[in-house]
Amino acid sequence: MVRILVCVKQALDVSQLKVDSATRRLITVDAPKKISDFDKNALEEAIRIKEKLGGELFTATVGSSDAKTTLREALAMGADKAYLISDPAFENSDTLVTAYVLAEAIRKIGPFDLILCGEASIDSFSAQVGPRLAELLGIQLITYARKLGLEVDAVIAERNLEDCIQTVKAKMPVLVTVTNEINEPRIPSLMAIMKASKKEIVIWNAADLNVASEKMGETGSAVQVLDVLAPKMERKKLIIKGETAVETAEKLAKALIQEGVVGR
Amino acid sequence: MSEHRGIMAYSESKDLMLELLGKGSELASKLGTQLTAVVLGHDVEDQARELVSYGAQKVIVVDNQQLKEFQTEPYLSALAQLARKHKPELLLIGSTKRGKELAARLAARLNAGCVPDCLELKVDGKGKLLVERIVYGGNAIVTQIFRGKPQIATIPRRRFEKPEHNAESQGEVIHVSDIQLESPRTEIVEVKPIEIGETRIEEARVVIGGGRGLDKKEDFKILDELAQILGGEVGYTRPLAEDRKWFTEWVGLSGHTISPELYIASGISGVIQHVAGIRDSKIIVAINKDPEAPIMEMADYIVVDDLYEIIPALSKALKRLLASA
Numbered sequence: 001m002v003r004i005l006v007c008v009k010q011a012l013d014v015s016q017l018k019v020d021s022a023t024r025r026l027i028t029v030d031a032p033k034k035i036s037d038f039d040k041n042a043l044e045e046a047i048r049i050k051e052k053l054g055g056e057l058f059t060a061t062v063g064s065s066d067a068k069t070t071l072r073e074a075l076a077m078g079a080d081k082a083y084l085i086s087d088p089a090f091e092n093s094d095t096l097v098t099a100y101v102l103a104e105a106i107r108k109i110g111p112f113d114l115i116l117c118g119e120a121s122i123d124s125f126s127a128q129v130g131p132r133l134a135e136l137l138g139i140q141l142i143t144y145a146r147k148l149g150l151e152v153d154a155v156i157a158e159r160n161l162e163d164c165i166q167t168v169k170a171k172m173p174v175l176v177t178v179t180n181e182i183n184e185p186r187i188p189s190l191m192a193i194m195k196a197s198k199k200e201i202v203i204w205n206a207a208d209l210n211v212a213s214e215k216m217g218e219t220g221s222a223v224q225v226l227d228v229l230a231p232k233m234e235r236k237k238l239i240i241k242g243e244t245a246v247e248t249a250e251k252l253a254k255a256l257i258q259e260g261v262v263g264r
Numbered sequence: 265m266s267e268h269r270g271i272m273a274y275s276e277s278k279d280l281m282l283e284l285l286g287k288g289s290e291l292a293s294k295l296g297t298q299l300t301a302v303v304l305g306h307d308v309e310d311q312a313r314e315l316v317s318y319g320a321q322k323v324i325v326v327d328n329q330q331l332k333e334f335q336t337e338p339y340l341s342a343l344a345q346l347a348r349k350h351k352p353e354l355l356l357i358g359s360t361k362r363g364k365e366l367a368a369r370l371a372a373r374l375n376a377g378c379v380p381d382c383l384e385l386k387v388d389g390k391g392k393l394l395v396e397r398i399v400y401g402g403n404a405i406v407t408q409i410f411r412g413k414p415q416i417a418t419i420p421r422r423r424f425e426k427p428e429h430n431a432e433s434q435g436e437v438i439h440v441s442d443i444q445l446e447s448p449r450t451e452i453v454e455v456k457p458i459e460i461g462e463t464r465i466e467e468a469r470v471v472i473g474g475g476r477g478l479d480k481k482e483d484f485k486i487l488d489e490l491a492q493i494l495g496g497e498v499g500y501t502r503p504l505a506e507d508r509k510w511f512t513e514w515v516g517l518s519g520h521t522i523s524p525e526l527y528i529a530s531g532i533s534g535v536i537q538h539v540a541g542i543r544d545s546k547i548i549v550a551i552n553k554d555p556e557a558p559i560m561e562m563a564d565y566i567v568v569d570d571l572y573e574i575i576p577a578l579s580k581a582l583k584r585l586l587a588s589a
Binding site: 015026123124126130136140141143156160161164167222224226228231233239241253255256259261262263 | 336360361362364365368369371372373375376377378379380381394398399400401402403404405406407408409410411412449450451452453454455456457458469470494506525526536543546547548549560561562563564565566567568569570573574577578580581582585586589
């Protein structure tokens with residue numbers, strides 16, 4: 001029996017983002033959102049552990065009220081109960097605030113043996129909240145796990161550190177961040193989706209967590225966004241076409257020599 | 265807040281550490297402050313001297329048997345204590361996976377802001393630090409400022425130039441021994457080294473990229489041949505590494521970010537994550553059968569044709585033209 005919590009984020013669906021080419025601004029109003037991909041891997045891993053060993057599986061998010069959709073998806077995949085930590089005062093929070101609010105919520109929900117997070121979120125990709133959370137809770141941390149195994153009171157994980165593959169062991173309670181190599185997340189059945197609609201979503205605001213107002217939102221944040229712009233893309237877009245492939249290749253070769261980017 | 269002064273730089277990667285010193289020196293002179301490098305390890309005196317010759321005005325050395333191998337908690341506790349004592353306004357940390365975890369946890373301990381993977385760090389007219397990073401899967405660049413100090417920024421590999429070595433440089437080396445090191449909280453059970461290729465794709469002047477338009481791993485030999493003629497390297501897209509398991513590395517936002525003189529995208533559709541990794545290339549050529557592929561939108565030269573015909577013909581043409589030039 002293990003008590004597991006999976007932290008999830010409702011992220012902007014970056015594959016569907018559109019840019020206003022005149023202003024280079026992203027069109028974020030009504031932009032589609034979805035559960036961050038790596039969080040699904042975290043959920044899948046948690047579900048597999050629960051299926052094998054039994055226990056309780058909770059999920060939590062800090063987000064706006066529409067993040068309920070993300071929690072429903074997590075419940076449909078197999079989480080037992082969900083927590084939505086939501087307050088207008090949390091808007092524009094940075095990772096410092098988000099981790100703090102999440103830590104306060106976790107203290108209130110009760111202790112966990114295992115907390116899983118995605119390695120990063122698909123939209124901001126800062127990989128901050130998981131490690132910060134482990135520090136705030138004072139528990140062990142394993143980042144970038146691509147394989148995870150459980151022992152009686154410990155976890156063993158394999159991580160790719162670019163120069164080596166490392167296998168590490170940590171006593172529970174432990175927070176583990178996972179990469180997308182760890183598993184293939186399940187797609188919930190219609191039946192599971194229907195059952196999920198009956199599962200509980202607890203909603204807490206700032207007052208429920210006793211979070212001081214100066215520690216929330218922009219006021220509490222240590223990093224502030226000044227500007228978000230699509231990168232400049234100015235390319236020649238010249239089409240090279242000959243009668244035959246050989247002729248096309250010849251034209252291209254000459255163009256590249258003309259540019260001075262080959263043959264020095 | 266205003267008591268925070270100076271820049272402190274640390275990376276467990278020696279190469280990246282030098283790159284931090286390059287950018288760190290520039291920022292230190294703009295901010296009118298000093299650059300301090302931190303060396304953690306065992307028997308590291310030579311390293312400390314070397315960092316002075318690469319521009320560190322001060323080097324703080326924590327030399328301890330417990331720091332012989334990188335383990336997060338002892339390293340983290342050393343850095344946190346140094347940061348509390350010396351109160352830098354800016355901490356630059358190398359953005360390896362180890363470094364990113366270290367920076368995030370350090371930020372939590374110091375109750376500080378942390379901006380990972382900064383592609384640019386600038387000082388505005390008021391002496392405030394502005395940092396830029398890629399977000400939204402390569403769709404946007406965000407500019408951020410810090411609201412408190414210390415400010416923590418992590419910097420990816422090969423983003424900034426390694427500074428010139430100058431044996432004449434003067435700097436102070438300080439040995440610190442009154443540090444309480446925490447014991448590791450995870451146990452390393454096994455380490456399998458990964459062979460890292462001799463050549464670095466980031467340094468190549470020409471890169472031939474191959475994507476899903478290549479049917480078999482063996483077909484890469486036509487790209488290899490072209491790369492050889494141009495003295496370049498061959499790169500791959502993420503699906504070839506992750507889905508087809510042909511390779512272990514890839515070019516793109518989550519892999520290698522490159523900026524060669526010439527990038528030839530062959531059989532690459534051009535998803536935004538890949539594009540984010542090649543955006544700074546001087547000239548981009550797209551070879552793809554599909555005229556609608558997104559890569560066409562960001563190419564200088566577009567060839568709508570079969571790469572299996574174009575690439576060998578291009579190799580032949582270039583070989584001949586370059587030989588006669």
